[in-house]
Amino acid sequence: MIATVSLSGTAHAAPTGEARPWGSNDYAQGQGNVPAAALGASAVSAGAITHVALKDGGVIAWGNNSYGQATVPAAATSGVTAIAAGWAHELALKNGGVIAWGNGFYGQNVVPAAATSGVTAISTSAYFNLALKTNGSVLSWGSRTAVPTTVSSGVTAISAGGDHGLAIKNGGVVAWGSNGKGQITVPAAATSGVSAISAGFRHSIALKNGGVIAWGDNSSGQATVPPEAQSDVVAIDAGFNHNVALKSDGSVFAWGSNVKQESRDTSTEPPTDFWKFSGVCVPVYAVSAGDSTGVALVDPNAPYFC
Numbered sequence: 219m220i221a222t223v224s225l226s227g228t229a230h231a232a233p234t235g236e237a238r239p240w241g242s243n244d245y246a247q248g249q250g251n252v253p254a255a256a257l258g259a260s261a262v263s264a265g266a267i268t269h270v271a272l273k274d275g276g277v278i279a280w281g282n283n284s285y286g287q288a289t290v291p292a293a294a295t296s297g298v299t300a301i302a303a304g305w306a307h308e309l310a311l312k313n314g315g316v317i318a319w320g321n322g323f324y325g326q327n328v329v330p331a332a333a334t335s336g337v338t339a340i341s342t343s344a345y346f347n348l349a350l351k352t353n354g355s356v357l358s359w360g361s362r363t364a365v366p367t368t369v370s371s372g373v374t375a376i377s378a379g380g381d382h383g384l385a386i387k388n389g390g391v392v393a394w395g396s397n398g399k400g401q402i403t404v405p406a407a408a409t410s411g412v413s414a415i416s417a418g419f420r421h422s423i424a425l426k427n428g429g430v431i432a433w434g435d436n437s438s439g440q441a442t443v444p445p446e447a448q449s450d451v452v453a454i455d456a457g458f459n460h461n462v463a464l465k466s467d468g469s470v471f472a473w474g475s476n477v478k479q480e481s482r483d484t485s486t487e488p489p490t491d492f493w494k495f496s497g498v499c500v501p502v503y504a505v506s507a508g509d510s511t512g513v514a515l516v517d518p519n520a521p522y523f524c
Contacts, residue, residue, distance in 0.1 A: 233503045234258045236518035237271050241480035241511035247281030262515045264508030265303030272301045277310050287320030304342035311340050316349055326360030333357050343378035350376045356385055366394045379417025386412055391424050401434030418456035425454050430463055440474030447471055457507030468501025478510035
């Protein structure tokens with residue numbers, strides 16, 4: 219859903235590797251279904267039911283295709299610099315303009331004129347998208363179109379959630395939209411010194427001084443930051459109801475919902491690290507969380523089961 223490897227809703231360049239999904243495979247987006255063409259990808263983005271990868275400037279998609287979201291348009295097969303996967307719709311950034319395809323229930327696949335040039339970052343969620351312009355302003359379209367005046371300038375990062383948005387401005391988090399679970403009630407700790415953000419379905423996370431800050435919905439423990447995510451974290455991503463944190467040593471820790479084993483392997487006592495269970499071996503180059511699912515970009519020579 220949120221789909222980022224750069225923590226701000228955008229997938230940027232990373233060492234090339236192999237995309238290894240884990241968690242839900244209900245829509246053929248999981249293990250055993252990654253196209254061979256995705257080997258050597260430089261970025262990955264986990265959607266709700268479809269995943270995408272970026273390789274040599276072209277987008278590769280797999281999983282559910284009910285809305286044409288896994289059928290990559292010709293315009294997105296070259297020159298793409300960033301990707302973002304949502305709920306059955308996808309985004310790509312090319313030459314400063316956004317390309318969108320797939321589900322359009324709320325017009326999320328219809329790119330507004332303002333997003334066809336001058337865009338530096340993209341983020342998507344369930345049914346709406348965000349774009350960051352070169353002048354530091356934020357655009358929104360789909361099920362949520364309004365943005366507060368506070369994000370009309372000076373923004374350096376963006377992230378779209380279920381029905382709320384996040385931005386970083388002057389090192390502090392700005393949040394807007396639905397607040398049914400306190401997901402836009404930014405804690406004092408996240409008002410300065412923040413280097414990355416990610417919005418989940420009804421919760422939010424931020425990265426500050428190598429530690430994760432979380433707030434909002436905690437029904438699955440997704441807003442309770444475990445000790446493993448309180449230091450040495452270099453990248454974060456919030457899925458629908460779980461989070462992933464990439465550590466400085468190339469390992470990953472996840473917490474929150476585990477309905478599809480997207481967070482922990484509880485088959486042993488005490489539970490083992492879920493990455494070993496899922497076959498994602500260090501070093502991990504990039505990671506993205508979706509709806510009960512996720513994708514990591516890893517060294518293709520790493521053993522599949524650690």
